[in-house]
Amino acid sequence: MEKDNKRHDVHHMSAYRVVCLVVLLILAFLFLFPLYWIVTGAFKTAKEVNSVTPVWWPTQWTLTNFQKLFSRQQAPLWEIHLPFSSSFSGTGNAIVITAGPEVPAAIRWMVNTVFMAVAAMVLTCATATMAGYALAKKRFRGQALLFSLIVAAMALPKQVILIPLIRQMSAMKLYNTIWAVIFPTVGWPFGVFLMKQFSESVPTEMLEAARIDGAGEWKTFTDVVIPMVKPGIGALAIFTFISSWNDYFMQLIMLSSTSNLTISLGIAKLQAENATDFGLIMAGAALAAVPILTVFLIFQKYFTQGIAMGAVKG
């Protein structure tokens, strides 16, 4: 009797598993479809894109949409404002460095976006690792106050401070430069909190041993602390890169001139100006999505590990 029951259970289980798998595959198809629609849409002719009966697969792959995308306004490949340089440039204006040939605006948007995400990532990791170590391993006046300030700030949505932030950026002559997007991202205290959690696991004895061996503060930090919190730095780097790349709101309020846009803003602008030219918009979306998806697929394992680890410590 009991045996029968068990067998029935097993049978029932595998049927349930099969149903699950089928449902999951359908869901996977639905989740992949928008991406498929972007990529194929980018290569469709205007007639196919604006067809009432959807064209599921482009009959003739065309590059017209990309040609249109790349025919837009030219800009130098590389242009960077030196932050705070207006105070010492002599002219009162910020120093601007440009380099490279004139390229289509869309290429420039891509360059801007990569620079923004990488700069935010590097600055956040560097500052947060130092600060997290100090908060976890040192005792100093104002520690409790600073820590509660960090926790409180983390719970607030950063969008609520948009107006003061815009005014401040204008006052610092950073408004409409890529730094206006980077600096608030770096200031966001989540990274410090995360790195504090990771630094807690560094044994105090090791720090003391290094000190007794005559290592200075900085050497202790670089030779003992950093190797031990490396997984944390990796997780934080991934977090910051993705969230900065996708932080449309901050980019929208801080950047306005065409050559300064990020790729997200660029597509939004394309959409605002050519509301029904879906082929062109899809070409822009493909340009934005494909590089970051490639990066994601290559580092997929680290991404998922990093996300899981960040949550455990956070």
Added chain:
Amino acid sequence: MQTAQPQRSKVLVRRETRSAYLFLLPSLFFFIGFVVVPMILCVATSFFDSTMGKDTADTFIGFANYVELWKDPIFLRALRNTFVIVVVSVPVTCVFSLWVSSAIYQMPGKLLSFFRIVFYLPVITGSVAVTVVWKWMFNNYYGIFNYVGTGLGLIQQRINWLGDEKYALGCIILILLTTSVGQPIVLYVSALGNVDASLIEAAQVDGATDLQVFWKIKWPNIMPTTLYILVITTINSFQCFALIQLLTSGGPNHSTDTVMYYIYYTTFKLYRYGYANAMGVMLAIFIAILSAVQFRFARER
């Protein structure tokens, strides 16, 4: 943090404080300059009548901005929409991602990563690229929703999905859901994988059903993850902005306004900075209360 420390000399304390602040300095520069000071200014300006293009300087008006908020029908509608989004998307995201994770976490490695990647793709693709393709799919004439819907007989005639008050908010929530399950699934898969397998085996030997194993063993073990997911999903839903701005701009007839979008609108279309700041402060308070409630709820369990 407060471990027992032997009494140390003042010189040592001072030296440690100095070195701590040297390590903190770069971070504090950004944190104070671009987060703390703007936050203080945000709260301060919310008590002023600060509007662009006014001749006079900002005038102090006390709580007048806050009082006006509760009489502003557009704000109240935006608030209601925000709550609808949160109340629908948070539970659905949590249940959906828990179900998917339970179904996939014991699958063979390749299959597991395939599903994990697929559900995470919309997060990586980025809100703008995702939004523009959905806008096309929802389009009245060229969108596939109307084609498939009428073809299968699900709808009688074309629906102007994003232009109809009845459907617009629902469409936005649907897209929001596809972009918000990725992270919870990654977290749940990792949390379920960390549940002690011997506990589960012991229960199964004792004849526990799968459902009992789930509620008695897995669920309590993944509670911290659930709490974390609840908090981040709530905050994300509250901040839903790109979708609204790109799809409907709050329309039709303010039916898809959220607090976040209305703050943006008040700032860049009405130029009423003090009023927008008051809204920002209210939003922050709502999020703080909700997070606190979720934490309290989880503690009691």
